[in-house]
Amino acid sequence: MKEFKDKVIWITGASSGIGEAIALELAKREARLILSARRAEELNRVAALTKLPPLDLMVLPFDLSDTTNASGLAAQVINKFGRIDILINNGGYSQRSEAMETPMDIHRQLMEVNYFSAVNLTQAVYPYMKRQKGGHIVVISSIAGKFGFYLRSSYSAAKHALHGFFESFRLETENQGIKTLMVCPGKIKTNVSVNAVTAKGEKHNAMDPSHQNAMSAEECAQHIIRAIGRNEEELLVGGKELLIVKIRRYFPKLFSKIVRKQSPY
Numbered sequence: 001m002k003e004f005k006d007k008v009i010w011i012t013g014a015s016s017g018i019g020e021a022i023a024l025e026l027a028k029r030e031a032r033l034i035l036s037a038r039r040a041e042e043l044n045r046v047a048a049l050t051k052l053p054p055l056d057l058m059v060l061p062f063d064l065s066d067t068t069n070a071s072g073l074a075a076q077v078i079n080k081f082g083r084i085d086i087l088i089n090n091g092g093y094s095q096r097s098e099a100m101e102t103p104m105d106i107h108r109q110l111m112e113v114n115y116f117s118a119v120n121l122t123q124a125v126y127p128y129m130k131r132q133k134g135g136h137i138v139v140i141s142s143i144a145g146k147f148g149f150y151l152r153s154s155y156s157a158a159k160h161a162l163h164g165f166f167e168s169f170r171l172e173t174e175n176q177g178i179k180t181l182m183v184c185p186g187k188i189k190t191n192v193s194v195n196a197v198t199a200k201g202e203k204h205n206a207m208d209p210s211h212q213n214a215m216s217a218e219e220c221a222q223h224i225i226r227a228i229g230r231n232e233e234e235l236l237v238g239g240k241e242l243l244i245v246k247i248r249r250y251f252p253k254l255f256s257k258i259v260r261k262q263s264p265y
């Protein structure tokens with residue numbers, strides 16, 4: 001319980017869902033938190049729920065679609081806290097549109113928010129972690145980072161890209177004391193499907209039936225925090241939908257049959 005006490009932890013996508021749940025769990029463990037997302041009012045709501053004193057809390061709103069000032073954002077964190085122990089690259093959004101109906105600007109935006117922002121923020125915190133001789137990068141991927149799926153082309157591509165980048169990053173930085181955890185949630189009950197983008201660039205605005213009885217964000221957050229504490233390299237978290245990841249690895253032909261019969265929702 002005490003291993004996160006006074007640790008400085010920056011969470012993106014902290015205004016709802018999994019990020020909010022991670023923030024509230026870490027607050028119970030007396031971590032010092034930086035909460036980021038676009039909606040400042042929602043971040044302030046989460047900040048109030050943490051009940052942390054202002055000294056241990058920072059609300060830092062920004063848009064992950066433009067992280068060109070990532071080093072400036074990291075400098076703001078360092079100015080207040082003096083160090084960054086853990087960066088949780090969690091913010092992102094999903095897709096509900098067929099690959100060939102989706103305009104290029106929507107494909108690019110999915111990559112920008114779900115992939116490049118994590119690279120950019122990690123590059124920005126890395127010099128401080130190197131100086132501290134340690135740190136932890138947590139990346140929220142998805143089971144869509146393990147196989148492509150209906151209506152998820154660029155979302156899945158971005159999540160796959162995270163694995164390629166951060167598995168390389170892990171090899172290159174672990175001798176500096178930097179640990180990397182890849183998290184692949186299956187179905188977690190959040191607004192991820194409601195907030196998913198359509199081919200028209202609008203919100204899908206409906207919760208997928210498969211999410212309605214899924215694992216709660218709170219339970220998911222507890223698994224993620226346990227995996228950070230145990231220095232795990234990869235965590236699959238969710239319910240029975242995770243089985244398909246194992247089926248793909250060990251029975252690829254069976255996987256090909258099953259995946260075609262799955263509902264996109």
Ligand SMILES: NC(=O)c1ccc[n+]([C@@H]2O[C@H](COP(=O)([O-])OP(=O)(O)OC[C@H]3O[C@@H](n4cnc5c(N)ncnc54)[C@H](OP(=O)(O)O)[C@@H]3O)[C@@H](O)[C@H]2O)c1
Pocket residue numbers: 012013014015016017018019036037038039040042062063064065090091092093094113140141142143184185186187188189190191192195211
């Ligand atoms: N729920 C699942 O079943 C599931 C499964 C696999 C992976 N995941 C991943 O888990 C992560 C969290 O998603 P969630 O399920 O908690 O969904 P969510 O409730 O929709 O939360 C998404 C978070 O990302 C932030 N965000 C989205 N676009 C942003 C942008 N352009 N700039 C800054 N922040 C942005 C949102 O905040 P603002 O709107 O305030 O900006 C929000 O805090 C995502 O990476 C998602 O891909 C979720």
